[in-house]
Every structure is written in C-alpha cells, then in structure tokens.
Amino acid sequence: MGSLKGTVAIVTGATSGIGAATAVALAQAGAHLTLVGRRAQLLDEAAEKARTYGVQVLTQPLDVTDLAAVERCVAQTRERFGRLDLLAHVAGINTPKRNLRDISPEDWRRVLDVNLTGVFYFVRAVLPIFREAKRGSIVIVGSDSGLTTSELAGVAYCASKFGVTSLVHSINLEERRNGVRACAIQAGEVETPIMEFRPEPPPAERRALMLRAEDVAAAIVYAASQPPHVNVEQIIIRPTLDKPYPEAQELLARWRQG
Numbered sequence: 001m002g003s004l005k006g007t008v009a010i011v012t013g014a015t016s017g018i019g020a021a022t023a024v025a026l027a028q029a030g031a032h033l034t035l036v037g038r039r040a041q042l043l044d045e046a047a048e049k050a051r052t053y054g055v056q057v058l059t060q061p062l063d064v065t066d067l068a069a070v071e072r073c074v075a076q077t078r079e080r081f082g083r084l085d086l087l088a089h090v091a092g093i094n095t096p097k098r099n100l101r102d103i104s105p106e107d108w109r110r111v112l113d114v115n116l117t118g119v120f121y122f123v124r125a126v127l128p129i130f131r132e133a134k135r136g137s138i139v140i141v142g143s144d145s146g147l148t149t150s151e152l153a154g155v156a157y158c159a160s161k162f163g164v165t166s167l168v169h170s171i172n173l174e175e176r177r178n179g180v181r182a183c184a185i186q187a188g189e190v191e192t193p194i195m196e197f198r199p200e201p202p203p204a205e206r207r208a209l210m211l212r213a214e215d216v217a218a219a220i221v222y223a224a225s226q227p228p229h230v231n232v233e234q235i236i237i238r239p240t241l242d243k244p245y246p247e248a249q250e251l252l253a254r255w256r257q258g
C-alpha cells in the first residue's frame with residue numbers, strides 16, 4: 001500500500017460515527033486533515049483527538065448543502081496546506097418517517113440534498129485541484145442501500161445512495177483519464193448514532209452484531225492508501241451475521257401499522 005503520511009484529506013461527517021472514526025484513522029496514518037460537520041464543538045473535539053497523532057487539523061463547521069461554504073472550505077484547505085490528496089465524504093442523514101406512506105416532501109428533499117447534492121458539491125469543488133495535480137482520491141460512504149432497495153432504510157435514503165453509487169461510476173468514467181479515482185464504500189448496518197433516527201431504534205442485541213465505525217474507517221483508509229495506479233472502485237462491507245434478519249419482517253409489520 002502507498003503511504004498517507006504528509007498527505008491532506010478533507011473528511012465530512014467528522015463530528016460523529018464513521019466520519020469521526022475516519023478522522024482518527026487518517027490521522028494515525030499521518031494525513032493532515034480538514035474536518036467538516038455542522039456541530040462546531042464536536043468538530044473541535046475531533047480535531048484535538050486527531051492532533052494527538054502529530055498532524056495538522058483545520059476545522060470547517062458547515063452544512064454540506066451550502067454550496068458557497070463547501071467551495072470556501074476546499075479553497076481554505078488548499079490555502080492552508082498547499083495541496084489536497086483525498087476527499088473522504090462521509091456525511092449523511094436519514095429521517096424517522098421514511099417510507100412512501102409517511103415521508104414528507106421536505107424530508108425527501110433534505111435527505112437528497114444532504115446525501116447526494118452535498119456529495120456532488122464537494123466532488124465538484126475538489127476536482128479542479130485533482131485535475132491540476134493529475135491525481136486525487138475520492139472515497140464516498142454510500143450504503144448497502146445503494147445496491148439493494150430496503151424498506152428499513154426508506155425511499156429517500158435508498159434513492160440518495162443509489163445516486164451516490166452512480167456518481168462514483170461517473171467520476172471514474174469521466175475523470176480517470178485525469179488521474180482521479182473514486183470509491184464507494186457500500187456499508188451494511190453500522191452501530192452509530194444514525195440508528196436513533198429509525199422509527200424504532202434497534203435493540204442492543206441487534207446493535208452488538210453490527211459493524212463498528214472503525215471497521216468502515218479502515219476500509220476508507222485501505223481504498224485511499226493504494227498506490228496511484230490502483231483504483232478500488234467499490235467496497236461492500238457487511239456484518240458477518242447480517243443475514244438472515246428474522247426480526248426485520250416483524251419490525252416492518254409494526255412500522256406499517258404506524
């Protein structure tokens with residue numbers, strides 16, 4: 001594997017769950033970081049943790065749906081570090097009311113805006129830097145729900161993650177000739193705070209079977225640390241005991257009754 005030591009990465013979703021674990025994993029690998037999320041205090045805490053590994057960290061409290069803020073973040077990263085090697089885009093949401101029978105147009109729009117348009121904004125902002133350098137890595141946390149539609153995950157979430165899968169294909173189709181590579185991390189269930197947004201958060205026994213945020217962070221580091229001629233285009237990572245999920249049918253029956 002190549003080394004990430006001295007490289008520069010932007011990590012979105014760095015205040016919680018997979019993004020917070022990714023910030024630590026990249027810092028351990030020696031990458032300087034720009035950390036992105038809306039909650040400034042949690043960003044500062046994530047930055048402090050990363051700095052203990054001897055790397056420099058810039059924090060950018062922003063909403064990924066704010067195009068001007070995203071463009072400023074990328075420009076400030078380049079200004080501060082003089083280079084950019086990796087976009088690790090992790091930020092994403094889901095909503096409790098998530099099925100066709102109960103999702104509101106506002107929740108639909110918000111999920112698509114954050115999970116897909118926000119990704120596009122960051123990709124669009126970093127590409128000119130990568131094209132100029134003739135190299136760059138984009139790793140986006142998609143989902144199992146970007147491969148198989150799931151009633152548990154909901155309509156907007158699945159549509160957004162299928163969109164992410166397609167966006168990653170598009171980056172590779174259009175930009176590989178410029179030395180840019182993109183990877184979708186298609187993760188199954190991960191034990192993070194996003195689980196609290198389910199209509200019925202999973203019980204402790206179910207959570208104990210799930211992936212840990214650090215497992216997904218390690219997959220991101222694996223994809224990003226390949227030598228430039230290697231493109232890991234997709235990683236599917238699921239809990240070993242993922243299927244069958246007998247309680248799911250019972251759970252869905254309860255959700256359907258409202």
Ligand SMILES: NC(=O)c1ccc[n+]([C@@H]2O[C@H](COP(=O)([O-])OP(=O)(O)OC[C@H]3O[C@@H](n4cnc5c(N)ncnc54)[C@H](OP(=O)(O)O)[C@@H]3O)[C@@H](O)[C@H]2O)c1
Pocket residue numbers: 012013014015016017018019036037038039042062063064065090091092093114141142143144186187188189190191192193194195213
């Ligand atoms: N957990 C799973 O089972 C699972 C499985 C597959 C894929 N994923 C994906 O993994 C990614 C991370 O999720 P997680 O499980 O780690 O959940 P999480 O702990 O809830 O983390 C979500 C992160 O996204 C950030 N975020 C949300 N909306 C944002 C916005 N508008 N602007 C900027 N940042 C925003 C949050 O930061 P702020 O609130 O501070 O803004 C937080 O850092 C998501 O894309 C999710 O879809 C999760």
